[in-house]
Amino acid sequence: MRMIETFTQDQNGGSWLEPSTLTTNITYPHWLESWWMELACQQSKQQDPHEMLRSFETEVRQLSDTFTTERKEGFDAYQQQTSMLLAYGLFYFPQTFARVRYPLLELLAHRKWSPPLERPLRILDLGAGLGAASISFAHLFASHPTLQEIEITALDSSRQSLQYFRKLTKEQSAQWPNVSWDIRNADLRKTESWLPTSSPHWDLIIASFSLNEAFYGALDEQIKWTELVLTRALQKTGVFLILDPASQEKTHRFEQYRDHFADHARYHVWSPCLHEHPCPLRQEGKRQCHEVRQWEPPDSMTFLNRRLFRHITSLKYSFLALGKQPAPAFSQPEGQALFRMIAPLQNNKAHAQMTGCCTDGCKREFEWLKRCLDKPTQKQLVQLERGDIVHVTSLQEMSRDGYVRLQKDSSCTVVHPTPLVLKGKNADSAQSPDDAS
Numbered sequence: 001m002r003m004i005e006t007f008t009q010d011q012n013g014g015s016w017l018e019p020s021t022l023t024t025n026i027t028y029p030h031w032l033e034s035w036w037m038e039l040a041c042q043q044s045k046q047q048d049p050h051e052m053l054r055s056f057e058t059e060v061r062q063l064s065d066t067f068t069t070e071r072k073e074g075f076d077a078y079q080q081q082t083s084m085l086l087a088y089g090l091f092y093f094p095q096t097f098a099r100v101r102y103p104l105l106e107l108l109a110h111r112k113w114s115p116p117l118e119r120p121l122r123i124l125d126l127g128a129g130l131g132a133a134s135i136s137f138a139h140l141f142a143s144h145p146t147l148q149e150i151e152i153t154a155l156d157s158s159r160q161s162l163q164y165f166r167k168l169t170k171e172q173s174a175q176w177p178n179v180s181w182d183i184r185n186a187d188l189r190k191t192e193s194w195l196p197t198s199s200p201h202w203d204l205i206i207a208s209f210s211l212n213e214a215f216y217g218a219l220d221e222q223i224k225w226t227e228l229v230l231t232r233a234l235q236k237t238g239v240f241l242i243l244d245p246a247s248q249e250k251t252h253r254f255e256q257y258r259d260h261f262a263d264h265a266r267y268h269v270w271s272p273c274l275h276e277h278p279c280p281l282r283q284e285g286k287r288q289c290h291e292v293r294q295w296e297p298p299d300s301m302t303f304l305n306r307r308l309f310r311h312i313t314s315l316k317y318s319f320l321a322l323g324k325q326p327a328p329a330f331s332q333p334e335g336q337a338l339f340r341m342i343a344p345l346q347n348n349k350a351h352a353q354m355t356g357c358c359t360d361g362c363k364r365e366f367e368w369l370k371r372c373l374d375k376p377t378q379k380q381l382v383q384l385e386r387g388d389i390v391h392v393t394s395l396q397e398m399s400r401d402g403y404v405r406l407q408k409d410s411s412c413t414v415v416h417p418t419p420l421v422l423k424g425k426n427a428d429s430a431q432s433p434d435d436a437s
C-alpha cells in the first residue's frame with residue numbers, strides 16, 4: 001500500500017497559538033486516510049486498495065455533479081447509499097477536513113478568538129454528515145496544551161451518515177482522549193428539537209456546506225434561523241462559522257446574508273471581512289467573495305482523481321464568521337493598509353496588482369511596479385493567493401480613484417494563512433504581522 005506508507009505524519013509542535021505553527025501544513029492525517037481506505041475495502045469486498053479506489057470513480061463523479069449543478073428533487077438521496085457515502089469519505093471528507101481549518105485558524109491567530117480554558121470547550125456541528133468538520137476541530141484542539149475537555153455535539157438528518165461518523169469516533173477514540181461526542185439525528189431547521197431551553201451553550205458552531213442544502217432557495221428563512229441560533233445557542237464570546245461552496249451565481253446570496261448581520265446591532269461579522277461596512281463586492285455586483293487555498297490532497301484522493309480530472313489541489317469556498325460581540329477592530333496608521341485579497345494577483349510584465357477589501361470597507365487596487373522589486377521578490381509574488389490577509393506599508397495615493405501604489409521602500413506582509421514578507425528594493429525593515437492589528 002504505497003500511498004499509505006509514503007504519507008507524512010502530522011506534526012504539532014511549538015507554541016500552540018503562534019500564527020506560524022497554527023497556519024502552515026494542514027495535512028490530512030495518515031490514520032484517517034487509512035481508516036476510510038480500510039472501511040471502503042471491507043465494504044466493497046476489494047482487497048487491493050487501488051482496485052477499490054478505481055471502483056469508486058463512478059460514485060465520485062456522481063457526487064461531484066450533484067454538488068456542482070442546480071439542486072434537483074431528491075438531490076440528497078446520495079446519503080442513503082453506502083457506496084456514495086464511502087465515496088464521500090474517500091474524496092470529500094479530506095477536503096472538508098482541510099477547508100474548515102483555514103477560517104478557524106484565522107479566528108484563533110488573527111482575530112484573537114480563544115476557546116475557554118476554565119471549562120470544557122463546546123462545539124456544535126450543524127449538518128455534520130460524516131463528521132469531517134468536527135473531526136478536524138477535535139484533531140486540532142486535541143493538541144492544545146491547556147484546554148480541559150472538548151464536548152462536540154453533531155446533528156444531521158441522515159442516519160446513514162451518522163452511523164459512519166459514530167463508528168469513526170469510537171474506533172479512533174485514542175486520537176481524542178479529551179473529547180466527548182454527542183452525535184444526534186435531527187433536522188437542523190427544526191430548532192425546537194435541539195436548541196437549548198436555558199442559556200446559550202456552545203462556544204463554536206460550525207455549519208460546513210450544509211446551510212446551502214438545508215435552506216436552498218430560502219435565504220430569508222436562513223437569516224431568521226441564523227438569528228435564532230446566534231441568540232439561543234451561541235455563548236456571548238462564541239463564534240458561528242458558516243462555510244458555503246463558492247458558486248458562480250451573480251445573486252450574491254452569501255454577501256446578502258453577510259450584509260444582514262453586518263448591519264445588525266446585535267450581531268457582528270468577524271471574518272472574512274476586516275470591517276462591518278456593506279460588502280463592496282456586492283455593491284459592485286461583480287464577483288462573489290471567496291477563498292482559494294492550495295493544499296496537498298492525500299495520495300488516495302490523487303489516485304482516485306487520475307481519470308476524473310477534478311481540481312483537487314485547490315480548496316474553493318466562501319465563509320462567514322459571526323459573533324455576538326464585535327471582533328477586535330483594526331487601526332491602520334497613515335500610509336499603511338491591511339486588506340484581504342478578493343481577487344487573484346494580477347502579475348503583469350511591468351507591475352503586480354492586488355485587489356484588496358480594506359479595514360475601512362473600501363475596495364482598492366494595490367499596484368507595485370516591478371522595477372521596485374529585485375528578481376527573487378518578483379518571483380515570490382506568485383505565492384500571494386485570493387483570501388490572503390495582507391499588510392502593506394509606505395503607500396502612495398494615485399490620481400486614479402481606488403488605486404494605491406507600493407514603492408521601493410514598501411513592504412508587503414502576508415499575515416494569513418502562510419506568513420511571507422516581501423520588500424521593495426529600498427525597504428530595510430518591514431512591519432511585523434503583530435504590528436498590523
Ligand SMILES: C[S@@+](CC[C@H](N)C(=O)[O-])C[C@H]1O[C@@H](n2cnc3c(N)ncnc32)[C@H](O)[C@@H]1O
Nearest residue numbers: 096127128129156157158187188208210213214
Ligand atoms: C454536503 S454535506 C456536508 C457534510 C459536512 N458538513 C462536510 O462539510 O463534509 C451536507 C450535509 O448537510 C445535511 N443536511 C442538509 N439539510 C439538513 C437538515 N435540514 N438538517 C440536518 N442536516 C441537513 C446533509 O444530510 C448532509 O450530511
